[in-house]
Amino acid sequence: MSEKVLMRGTHVIGEAAIRAGCRFYAGYPITPQNELTEYMAAQMARYPGRVFIQAESELSAINMVIGASMAGARAMTSSSSPGISLKQEGISYLAGQELPAVIVNTVRGGPGLGNIAPTQGDYFQATRGGGHGDYRTIVLAPYSGQELADLTVKAFEYADRYRNPVMILADGMMGQMMEPVVLPEPIDPVTLPKGDYILDGAKGRPSRLVKSLYLDPPVMEEHNWKLFRKYQQIAREITTWEDFMIEDAKLVIVAYGTCARIAKGAIRRLREMDLKVGMLRPITLYPFPSKPMKELTLKVKSFLVIELSTGQMLEDVRLAVEGRAKVHFYGRPGGVVPTPDEIAKHTNLIYHRQGLEGEDYE
Amino acid sequence: MTKKMIFAGFGGQGVLMMGYLLALSAMRDGKNVTYLPAYGAEVRGGTANCTVVVSDEEIYSPVASSPDYVVVMNKPSLKKYEGTIAPGGILFINSSLVDIEPNRTDIQALKIPVNELAKEVGSDRAINMIMLGAFVEKTGLTSLDSLEASLRYVTKGKEKFMEINKKGLIKGSEFVKRS
Numbered sequence: 001m002s003e004k005v006l007m008r009g010t011h012v013i014g015e016a017a018i019r020a021g022c023r024f025y026a027g028y029p030i031t032p033q034n035e036l037t038e039y040m041a042a043q044m045a046r047y048p049g050r051v052f053i054q055a056e057s058e059l060s061a062i063n064m065v066i067g068a069s070m071a072g073a074r075a076m077t078s079s080s081s082p083g084i085s086l087k088q089e090g091i092s093y094l095a096g097q098e099l100p101a102v103i104v105n106t107v108r109g110g111p112g113l114g115n116i117a118p119t120q121g122d123y124f125q126a127t128r129g130g131g132h133g134d135y136r137t138i139v140l141a142p143y144s145g146q147e148l149a150d151l152t153v154k155a156f157e158y159a160d161r162y163r164n165p166v167m168i169l170a171d172g173m174m175g176q177m178m179e180p181v182v183l184p185e186p187i188d189p190v191t192l193p194k195g196d197y198i199l200d201g202a203k204g205r206p207s208r209l210v211k212s213l214y215l216d217p218p219v220m221e222e223h224n225w226k227l228f229r230k231y232q233q234i235a236r237e238i239t240t241w242e243d244f245m246i247e248d249a250k251l252v253i254v255a256y257g258t259c260a261r262i263a264k265g266a267i268r269r270l271r272e273m274d275l276k277v278g279m280l281r282p283i284t285l286y287p288f289p290s291k292p293m294k295e296l297t298l299k300v301k302s303f304l305v306i307e308l309s310t311g312q313m314l315e316d317v318r319l320a321v322e323g324r325a326k327v328h329f330y331g332r333p334g335g336v337v338p339t340p341d342e343i344a345k346h347t348n349l350i351y352h353r354q355g356l357e358g359e360d361y362e
Numbered sequence: 363m364t365k366k367m368i369f370a371g372f373g374g375q376g377v378l379m380m381g382y383l384l385a386l387s388a389m390r391d392g393k394n395v396t397y398l399p400a401y402g403a404e405v406r407g408g409t410a411n412c413t414v415v416v417s418d419e420e421i422y423s424p425v426a427s428s429p430d431y432v433v434v435m436n437k438p439s440l441k442k443y444e445g446t447i448a449p450g451g452i453l454f455i456n457s458s459l460v461d462i463e464p465n466r467t468d469i470q471a472l473k474i475p476v477n478e479l480a481k482e483v484g485s486d487r488a489i490n491m492i493m494l495g496a497f498v499e500k501t502g503l504t505s506l507d508s509l510e511a512s513l514r515y516v517t518k519g520k521e522k523f524m525e526i527n528k529k530g531l532i533k534g535s536e537f538v539k540r541s
Contacts, residue, residue, distance in 0.1 A: 006386050006397070032401055116401070177424055178382070178397040180389045265423025341427035 004180035009148050009170060012181050013104055014039035016152035017076050018047070021189035022102070024068035024075040026053040026061040030083045031116045032172040033106035037078065049189070058083040062090030062103075069099040070210050072198035074156050074189060078104035081122050082113060084130070091165050092131030095227070096212025098197075100159030100166075102152070103137075107171040109335040117335025118172035118258055123312035126169050127286045134224050136231045138166040138238070139285040141256040145179030147283070153184045162234055163197070169285060171308070173258045173337060235287035242281040243292075245271065249278030251351050252296060254317050255306040256282045258337070263306055265340030266347060275351050285313070290320035297324035302354050304328045304347060308337065326354075363418050365503060366426035368443055370411035371435025371456070376490030380433065381412035383494060387504040387512040388416045396424035409438060416503050431501060433493060434460060435476075454497055456489070472500060472538070479533050488530030495534025506535055 007015070014036050017025070025044060027037040037054065044052035051068070055061035061077045068075040079087060084105045094101050107122045109115035126139045138158050140151045148170065155166040194200075199208055214220035245267060246252055255263045260281040270277045280296065282289050293303075303325055305314045311329050318327050330346050332338045367384075371377040378399050385397040399412040413429070415421050428448040434440040435456045447453055449468045458477035474496045476489040483492065491513075498504055509531055517524045 004389060006382075006389050006395070172401055173398065173424075176399055176401045178385060178395075179421075179424075180395060262423045262425055265425070268422055337425060339425055339427035340423045 004182055006178050007181055008178045009145060009175040010036040011039045012145055012148040013152050016149040016184055018043055019184050019186040020153045020156040021074050021187040021192055022076050023073040023189045024051045026055045026064040027078050028055050028058045028061050030080045032108055032175055033078055033080045058086035062087040065101050066090055066094060069101050070199050072194055072200055076102040080106045080108045081110050088131035092133050093212055094165040095135035097210050098163040100163055102155045102159055102166050104168045106175045115335050118337055119333060119335050120308040121333060126167050135227060136286055138164055139169050141169050141283060141285050143257050143260045145181040149181050149183055158238060162230060171258050238284060239287045239289050240283040241289035241292060244279040246278035248276050249300060250276040251302045251304060252300050253279040253304045253306055259306050259308055262338060262340050263343055266343035269344045270347060277347060288316045293320040297321050301325045304350055306330045309333050366415045366429045367431035368411055368413050368426060368429045369433045370439035370443055373408045373410040375435045377410045377435055378412050380490045380494045381414045383512055385414050387508040390512060391504055391508055394421050396421050398424045433497060474537060479537060483529045483533050485526045488526050491527045491530030492534035495531035496538045499535040499538040506531060
């Protein structure tokens with residue numbers, strides 16, 4: 001095992017991607033993720049056969065990734081919210097053509113140009129597709145330096161295994177924070193198995209076609225159902241979450257990424273006050289851990305969703321619990337990051353109001 | 363044991379480097395650490411700050427509601443952070459620039475005239491290392507030896523900066539020992 005290093009989140013993603021065998025990176029600058037593009041510019045050049053391109057726009061970056069992926073390279077692009085919006089067309093094409101790719105979104109304030117502070121306002125865009133058409137993107141939500149490294153490696157694995165775009169949903173805080181990280185063992189891209197769909201010259205074999213255009217509706221329908229079956233398989237196989245102090249919990253916080261980190265600090269305080277509070281932390285946002293959440297309603301009747309938004313994952317939690325439990329919400333949008341104290345106070349209030357008449361009053 | 367701390371001052375005073383070096387040293391000592399720089403449209407002369415957490419346990423929140431230690435390198439930082447310090451905490455003040463007194467009586471305030479001490483060291487740019495030397499001497503969160511080793515790691519390829527920074531660390535530490 002290699003030793004711990006102290007690295008900022010954006011650099012961890014970059015190094016982990018390189019070690020995962022990322023052979024192609026194209027990006028276009030935007031704060032707060034420029035350190036990732038900068039890192040790739042410096043580091044990719046150190047390895048033979050790897051390509052770094054600063055594209056002329058987000059659009060061309062994502063389309064370059066499509067090309068690299070088609071040719072069989074592990075490919076990645078990164079941006080922040082407004083830039084990710086621009087990449088949506090390409091992500092839809094990746095999904096339609098069933099091409100693997102890793103897209104990193106270091107979320108900033110929005111809508112529009114917003115600001116450069118950490119928020120979770122892109123949850124809908126990330127988990128609901130963002131681009132056009134009947135498709136899904138695998139979405140991973142790291143909450144620590146170590147997870148940034150581990151999930152970046154997983155992102156490439158999932159992308160290849162399911163031939164599907166994978167998004168890493170971080171935010172300004174995850175990107176800037178430094179934590180000790182044990183970096184993954186490097187993989188030589190040459191040793192990775194070649195996909196049976198890649199376009200690398202048809203000499204000695206029948207030619208292949210990678211496309212998303214199916215003009216005949218029944219054929220398109222079958223393609224859509226095929227994708228759908230794939231998404232069901234993905235949900236069965238890779239749905240991941242963390243249970244934190246839920247054994248005896250009377251109230252369960254649901255939070256991901258940065259927010260989950262701060263909520264853990266709040267839970268530590270609340271536990272010291274003898275409040276039975278736990279947390280279910282989704283690590284995959286798509287597929288969403290609906291099943292464990294639903295099962296939890298057998299013993300937990302109060303959930304508190306905490307997000308750096310006005311309430312987006314909230315909808316998935318409500319869908320998951322199917323009215324079997326009360327779902328509360330606390331949100332700080334716009335780049336305001338709550339303190340553990342603030343979350344503890346709010347949770348305390350809801351905890352003690354459980355089961356009281358007029359509980360709806362907030 | 364979990365200790366949370368904030369380093370704050372003007373951009374250009376080396377505030378982020380102070381936090382980074384402390385986090386790096388504590389990590390190399392075997393502790394868990396988080397280092398969270400404030401990230402805005404930062405410019406030289408603007409405000410800069412970072413939050414560091416050092417712990418023997420898993421660190422949950424890298425954000426500090428009520429830090430145990432606060433280092434203020436300028437006046438606006440004193441105004442911003444004095445109220446947040448946990449009772450019994452320590453406030454480190456750059457008394458060369460901060461000419462107002464803290465209001466809190468339930469915390470310990472330590473004044474370090476870093477600019478004057480920097481003149482004795484021979485470089486104005488050593489002010490952050492002087493403060494860090496003082497900070498570590500007082501809090502015991504890491505050792506001077508550890509800081510020096512981390513400094514050597516950070517200045518790799520720029521060895522000419524090693525000597526002056528090391529002098530700064532020792533100067534700050536000695537100042538606290540004497541006072």
